[in-house]
Amino acid sequence: MKPLSIITLDQISDALDSIDLLGEMRSAFIAYSSGRSVIPPVGELIIDEQPPGEVHIKYGYVRGGAHYVVKIASGFPRNQELGLPPGNGMMILFDVSNGSISSILLDEGQLTDVRTAAAGALASSVLGVPGARVGIIGTGVQARLQAVHHASALDRDDLMVWGRNLGKCSLLASDLEAHGLKVEIAESAEELAERCRTIVTCTASHTPLLTRPMIQPGTHVTAVGSDTPDKQELDPRILGSADLVVVDSLSQGLVRGEVARSIDAGTITPGRVVELGQILDGSNPGRSDPNHCTVADLTGVAVQDLFIAEAVARSLV
Amino acid sequence: MKPLSIITLDQISDALDSIDLLGEMRSAFIAYSSGRSVIPPVGELIIDEQPPGEVHIKYGYVRGGAHYVVKIASGFPRNQELGLPPGNGMMILFDVSNGSISSILLDEGQLTDVRTAAAGALASSVLGVPGARVGIIGTGVQARLQAVHHASALDRDDLMVWGRNLGKCSLLASDLEAHGLKVEIAESAEELAERCRTIVTCTASHTPLLTRPMIQPGTHVTAVGSDTPDKQELDPRILGSADLVVVDSLSQGLVRGEVARSIDAGTITPGRVVELGQILDGSNPGRSDPNHCTVADLTGVAVQDLFIAEAVARSLV
Incomplete structure (x- = not known):
């Protein structure tokens, strides 16, 4: 040994x-x-x-x-x-x-924080529309890491951020600017969703922060905040109307995160959900139209x- | 911090x-x-x-x-x-x-080895007939530790051992004698069960080593070897005919160990099983007759x- x-x-x-x-x-x-x-x-x-x-x-x-x-x-x-x-x-x-x-x-x-952020940036780079501006919902450690990893992976240094706590949102923006990024603070989740085609949610919310009407055509959402059966960041109708719903793990997605909540709400069925690894290895084509809406729900896998x-x-x- | x-x-x-x-x-x-x-x-x-x-x-x-x-x-x-x-x-x-x-x-x-042995000795000292000779079935690390902890807890330094591998059994006996214990090797599980009123099973067996007819009146068995759903050391009829069946954890006992196998076999029902902590805190009287047969099935709890x-x-x- x-x-x-x-x-x-x-x-x-x-x-x-x-x-x-x-x-x-x-x-x-x-x-x-x-x-x-x-x-x-x-x-x-x-x-x-x-x-x-x-x-x-x-x-x-x-x-x-x-x-x-x-x-x-x-x-x-x-x-x-x-x-x-x-x-x-x-x-x-x-x-x-x-x-x-x-x-x-x-x-x-x-x-765990870093690999979650890297996975989020990977999902957005594979599923989002190339060149889209990134909006981050959340103001904590994960929001900062997602911003940095998305900027690097998507090679775009201007971001929009929004959080329920305005003070924390300003702190995050200053922090990211000190890191060399250009950051605009959105007035609301609605404004962020209107102006960003790639959105990352990374909060510990127990109620949806994004609703179906906020989502514009051609939007990709990477949701990483919900990792237990009771947390929720997305309106289940967003997943219900998405053209593609992706998870890191199907077996975990059935019991945790946005997919589990949407299955409970009856807006999607397990058969509609694809694993990220299937897109990465080419066995699923991923986004097929720039106007499609896509969701990646990541609960984190060992x-x-x-x-x-x-x-x-x-x-x- | x-x-x-x-x-x-x-x-x-x-x-x-x-x-x-x-x-x-x-x-x-x-x-x-x-x-x-x-x-x-x-x-x-x-x-x-x-x-x-x-x-x-x-x-x-x-x-x-x-x-x-x-x-x-x-x-x-x-x-x-x-x-x-x-x-x-x-x-x-x-x-x-x-x-x-x-x-x-x-x-x-x-x-883990030590706390398992200490728990076994505790169970035998609480549930066994005072003064009974201890027989150990098994020849591995856990057999040695159970022997030592039983000898100390029950204040009796003569033991009997038996294992399926005679070479390992001799090695265990020499090892325990070097530790100051008096050890007799049984010819068979049957002989050990006939001559010991407290029996400890600590093997990784997948088939019963003790059968119902081997068990004499007044015998206590502490079984610690089976900690998964598929291992088994005791004939389910031993638990079925026991006057008292004790587990460390009821919730674990329903899915692991001898109790789970005996419930599957239909020889006992969950309602008949008592937790060791209930005997230790006095809420259950434990052994009430020197001629009763008792079983403690320990799967190990966090x-x-x-x-x-x-x-x-x-x-x-």
């Missing part, structure tokens, strides 16, 4: 600079949709104490690979009142041939954690 | 010397059966590659406590052919108020991992 390596957050941050994140996510989703991966259902621990929190455990492996991953990621929204980041956690790579620990990545939840953790560990060897 | 501590196997081994393991397991089962704990279903990753393995993820917290635990424990049976221990894994304690990591216990699966991990971390402060 090789000795285990403990990888700190500083090492992880350095490693991320040299990793092709969109390439890793592409490989991850293709492996997932090819059926080569073994990904059990997400483990969920709801802490309904004061302060409340939730913990997700995602785990699995890809046949023929070297590791299985266990990823633990938490969200404690009230941490922010204490000056602590809301997210935390770690990823662990184990040798799939004998169960020994290969690497412990003390990422404090940041690799295979993403496996690929990003392996990439970080590999880059430090 | 306090800095996280990484606890090595050497530190864990040292710490275990000063911990009242049966006391910790008693507190754990009482907390569990009182309804104060939040323990989601066990996560399971089956690695059906070559070599095969299985990984169990157990996690949860007790209301009013300081931590939630995530425990990852693997079993790769063919490791032994390579000179590696079959078990591995780790436990992680997180601050339940904000999700930060408190301690990473690099126990390589050993705390609350045991929480209590042993907290005890180790506390002892190192």
Whole structure:
């Protein structure tokens, strides 16, 4: 057995600079949709104490690979009142041939944030209309990361942002401008939807922020905020009327996120939903008309954690 | 946030010397059966590659406590052919108020082994007839630990052992004798059952090793080997005719272990099964007659991992 390596957050941050994140996510989703991966259902621990929190455990492996991953990621929204980041956690790579620990990545939840943003940017770059302006709904850590990864992936540095909290929205805009992006704050979700053909939703909302009438022809929406059965960012009629509905994982999409809510609401059926990996590997053509409306609903899959953790560990060897 | 501590196997081994393991397991089962704990279903990753393995993820917290635990424990049976221990894994304690990591216990699966043995000895000491001789069925790591913990908890140093592999059985006997115990090797499971009124089964068998006719009046059986839906050590008729059937966790017992198999076989109904914590807290009287037959079926609960991990971390402060 090789000795285990403990990888700190500083090492992880350095490693991320040299990793092709969109390439890793592409490989991850293709492996997932090819059926080569073994990904059990997400483990969920709801802490309904004061302060409340939730913990997700995602785990699995890809046949023929070297590791299985266990990823633990938490969200404690009230941490922010204490000056602590809301997210935390770690990823662990184990040798799939004998169960020994290969690497412990003390990422404090940041690799989950980064791989979620990279997956969102990948989905938008594959499904959106080329050249479209990107609008971000949300003002948190994920909104910032989605903005940065979308700007890079779509090679367009002007963005629009909107959030329910105007103060946080201004902070996000300043932050992104300091990062070299041009940012306009929308007055409303409606304005953002009117002026952006690629929209990313990344909030913890429990009620829809975008309704069907707001969506213009030719719009693509990447929704990443809803990762539990009770969160919801999109009006189910948006998915109902979309020309293409894409998920990262069909099995997860049936119980979590926008697709699950839309199936519950009766606006779509599971048979209409396509996996992102099927578009990435060419077995589904994806967007076929610039005027079509498309939705990518990403709840986050352990295979993403496996690929990003392996990439970080590999880059430090 | 306090800095996280990484606890090595050497530190864990040292710490275990000063911990009242049966006391910790008693507190754990009482907390569990009182309804104060939040323990989601066990996560399971089956690695059906070559070599095969299985990984169990157990996690949860007790209301009013300081931590939630995530425990990852693997079993790769063919490791032994390579000179590696079959078990591995780790436990992680997180601050339940904000999700930060408190301690990473690099126990390589050993705390799971130890807490399982301590729970077995606790069950036998509470449910068995006082003074009865203990017989161990099995020859692996868990057999050795069950023998040692039973001898200590029941204050009786003569044991009988039996296993399907006679070579391993002799090795176990020598090992236990070196540990100061007096060990007799039974010719068969039948002989062991005839001569021991407390029997511990700790194998990975998929077919019953003890049948109903082998069980003498006044026998208590603690079964710890079956922790998945497909393993089985006891003839379902043993549970069917037992005067008392006890589990660590009713919800787990309905899907895993001997109780699940016996419910499937129709020999018992869930309503007949009692939790160990209910006997430990006095709400169920336990064994009421020296001639009764009793069975404790332990599949292992995250609350045991929480209590042993907290005890180790506390002892190192």
